[in-house]
Amino acid sequence: MGYSMSRPNPAFDICDDGNAIDEDCSSQQAKTPFTDLDNEIAQITKLKSTPHRLLGQVGPGRPEPELFVSPVKMLAGRESNYSGRGRFSSADSRHLLSRYLPVNGPQLIDQMASRAYVSQFSADGSLFVAGFQGSHIRIYNVDKGWKVQKNILAKSLRWTITDTSLSPNQRHLVYASMSPVVNIVNVESNDSESLANVTDIHDGLDFSSEDGGYSFGIFSVKFSSDGRELVAGSSGDSIYIYDLEANKLSLRILAHMSDVNTVCFADESSHLIYSGSDDSFCKVWDRRCLTAKGKPAGVLMGHIEGITFIDSRGDGRYFISNGKDQTIKLWDIRKMSSNANNHIFRSYEWDYRWMDYPPQAKNSKHPSDQSVATYRGHSVLRTLIRCYFSPAFSTGQKYIYTGSHDACVFIYDLVSGAKVATLKHNSSPVRDCSWHPFQTVLVSSSWDGNVLKWGFPGGGGSGEFPSHSTNRTCARRHFYADSYM
Numbered sequence: 390m391g392y393s394m395s396r397p398n399p400a401f402d403i404c405d406d407g408n409a410i411d412e413d414c415s416s417q418q419a420k421t422p423f424t425d426l427d428n429e430i431a432q433i434t435k436l437k438s439t440p441h442r443l444l445g446q447v448g449p450g451r452p453e454p455e456l457f458v459s460p461v462k463m464l465a466g467r468e469s470n471y472s473g474r475g476r477f478s479s480a481d482s483r484h485l486l487s488r489y490l491p492v493n494g495p496q497l498i499d500q501m502a503s504r505a506y507v508s509q510f511s512a513d514g515s516l517f518v519a520g521f522q523g524s525h526i527r528i529y530n531v532d533k534g535w536k537v538q539k540n541i542l543a544k545s546l547r548w549t550i551t552d553t554s555l556s557p558n559q560r561h562l563v564y565a566s567m568s569p570v571v572n573i574v575n576v577e578s579n580d581s582e583s584l585a586n587v588t589d590i591h592d593g594l595d596f597s598s599e600d601g602g603y604s605f606g607i608f609s610v611k612f613s614s615d616g617r618e619l620v621a622g623s624s625g626d627s628i629y630i631y632d633l634e635a636n637k638l639s640l641r642i643l644a645h646m647s648d649v650n651t652v653c654f655a656d657e658s659s660h661l662i663y664s665g666s667d668d669s670f671c672k673v674w675d676r677r678c679l680t681a682k683g684k685p686a687g688v689l690m691g692h693i694e695g696i697t698f699i700d701s702r703g704d705g706r707y708f709i710s711n712g713k714d715q716t717i718k719l720w721d722i723r724k725m726s727s728n729a730n731n732h733i734f735r736s737y738e739w740d741y742r743w744m745d746y747p748p749q750a751k752n753s754k755h756p757s758d759q760s761v762a763t764y765r766g767h768s769v770l771r772t773l774i775r776c777y778f779s780p781a782f783s784t785g786q787k788y789i790y791t792g793s794h795d796a797c798v799f800i801y802d803l804v805s806g807a808k809v810a811t812l813k814h815n816s817s818p819v820r821d822c823s824w825h826p827f828q829t830v831l832v833s834s835s836w837d838g839n840v841l842k843w844g845f846p847g848g849g850g851s852g853e854f855p856s857h858s859t860n861r862t863c864a865r866r867h868f869y870a871d872s873y874m
Contacts (some may be wrong), residue, residue: 423806427721427761430707431804437785438483460485480785487784490800490810491824491831495841498535498832501525505834506772507553508821516559517823517832519840520550526564528576531825535842539576544585544593551773552609556616563619567606569597571621571631596621596629598641608650608773614657622649628664628674642683644672650773651698655722656705661686665696665710670729673722687725691718691760693735693753697773702786707761709789711776713741713769715751717789717801718760730757741770764801766808767793772820772836778803780826790831792819798833798843812843 440458477485503523510517510531516538517529524546528539543550547567554563555576563573572591574583585591596607605625612619618639619631628649630640645666655661655673662674669692672685694713701708710718737747746768767774776791779800788809790800798819800810817836824831829845 423762423804426804426806430719430721430761434785434787434804437480437781438487438787440478440481440484458484460488483783483785483787486829487779487787489829489845490788491829491843491845492810492812493846494843495812495814495833496844498529498840498842499527499537500840501838503838504549504817504820504836505838505840506549506551506820508823508832508834508840509553509555510823510825510832511555511559512557512826513559514826514828516555518553518555518562519834520553520564521838522549524550526550526553526562528562537581539581539583541574541576541583541589542585544572544591545570547606551607554610554612554619556612557614558616561616563594563610563612565607565610565621567624569605569607569623569625570595571607571610571619573633594619594631594633594636596623596631596638596641598638608648609652611653613654613659615659618659620652620654620662622652622664622666624648626666628652628662630676640679642674642679644674644685645670647695650696651710653699653701653708655701655708656703658705661705661722663699663701663708665699667695667713669693669695669712671696671699671708671710671720673725687722687727688729689720689722689725689759690730691720691755691758691763692716693750693755694741697769698775700775700777702778703781709776709778711769711774711791713746714753715746715765715767715769717764717767717776717791719762719764719789719803720759721761724759724761726759743771746770762803762806764789764806766801767791767797767799768795770794771818774818775821777822777824780824782827783829790822790824792822792833794818796835796837798822798831814841815839 501521503521505519505521507520515532517531520526524543526541526543527537529535530538543564545568550564550566552565560577561573562576563571565571570593572593574589574591578589580588583589605623607621607623609622610619617634621629626643626645626647628642628644629638632639644664645668647667649664649666651665653663655663660676664672671689673687675686692712692714696710696712698711699708706722708720739747771794774792778786779788779790787803788800789803793799796815796817796819798812799808802809815835815837819833819835822833831843834840
């Protein structure tokens with residue numbers, strides 16, 4: 390049975406210039422809600438971010454729908470204890486915070502003379518990592534006014550920094566480029582300037598197999614949840630597992646028929662791995678029954694062009710992928726197939742590195758599309774543009790956001806499919822962007838070299854809570870403090 394939700398309250402919609410709009414401007418918002426989104430993901434999202442039903446009945450006038458209960462009614466209902474809890478639940482708090490999208494600003498964090506390729510918050514939000522084509526990787530201390538804590542000059546860089554990953558304990562950072570060697574750096578050393586093997590040791594982790602001889606590049610690299618392993622995807626059509634404790638490559642799988650642009654672990658168990666390739670397939674790999682010649686646990690078809698990025702919802706079930714067919718797709722791995730349909734559906738000549746996407750292909754659909762939903766509006770050209778679920782803690786993952794070739798960041802409603810915000814300030818493609826795990830702050834990095842910070846309306850552009858907490862516990866305590874008062 391299908392389930393759909395209408396778009397957010399027009400009072401909190403966003404015009405294309407990134408400013409909040411009122412109801413009179415709502416006609417500018419594309420109205421393309423899904424009518425058949427998988428009922429389970431819709432219900433899960435609703436449970437995580439819908440306030441108590443009685444909070445919409447506070448005060449005179451007609452009761453407000455649960456999806457659009459105003460902050461005023463929610464605060465009045467809490468004070469009057471309408472819900473019977475005497476405080477906001479986590480769903481109440483997510484509903485309240487998710488109404489205020491990080492669309493104000495932006496503020497300039499940094500500007501470099503080379504393209505910004507990678508930008509990511511640490512898991513606790515205290516650090517932010519940005520990687521640039523000109524060999525620099527900068528780690529900013531978010532809680533100390535975005536001061537540059539570490540300025541890393543990459544070792545043996547080929548073309549650009551393609552990916553970075555912080556270890557779970559935030560002590561080490563790995564970075565990759567168009568090389569089979571991934572470098573690892575201790576980011577806790579005293580020197581703020583990290584020059585390879587001069588002020589800091591940049592250990593090289595060789596991902597070449599023993600029968601090597603073929604030079605390839607690493608597009609994607611991620612730490613496992615315990616920090617003991619790395620998973621990587623390469624231009625050699627392969628997935629790699631590197632054992633950091635043994636300091637050696639433990640597994641190489643010839644996984645796809647073309648470049649593996651993206652890999653990630655499905656959840657904290659690190660048993661399942663998702664991969665996406667230029668062959669247009671997403672694949673699921675179960676490490677508990679995986680060998681060098683092993684087959685994937687399943688294949689998911691639906692994109693008609695290559696896949697640039699995958700982000701897991703963290704539940705071992707759902708993930709999203711960005712594709713060169715100009716779409717984001719939502720997947721449920723319970724719908725995967727055992728075999729892939731290798732038929733090529735393209736009837737046109739096109740190279741995404743320098744050509745615009747053919748107009749006749751924009752509405753093309755894979756005849757065996759297994760995706761749960763498809764999101765359109767952004768553009769994926771010239772580079773491997775990334776997409777993500779919004780934070781679980783503050784929004785209940787009710788949004789999807791992505792960079793775009795047209796120099797914007799787009800935010801979509803997960804359930805309705807509506808485009809709820811467009812952030813535009815950059816002059817070049819936005820390859821990566823990252824939403825703070827606890828604060829209403831989003832940072833974008835662009836090929837114009839700018840790293841920009843967006844905040845929530847009324848937050849002075851910063852979107853930050855008046856707290857200097859540097860760990861997850863303190864951040865949560867501050868976030869819910871008002872709910873218990």
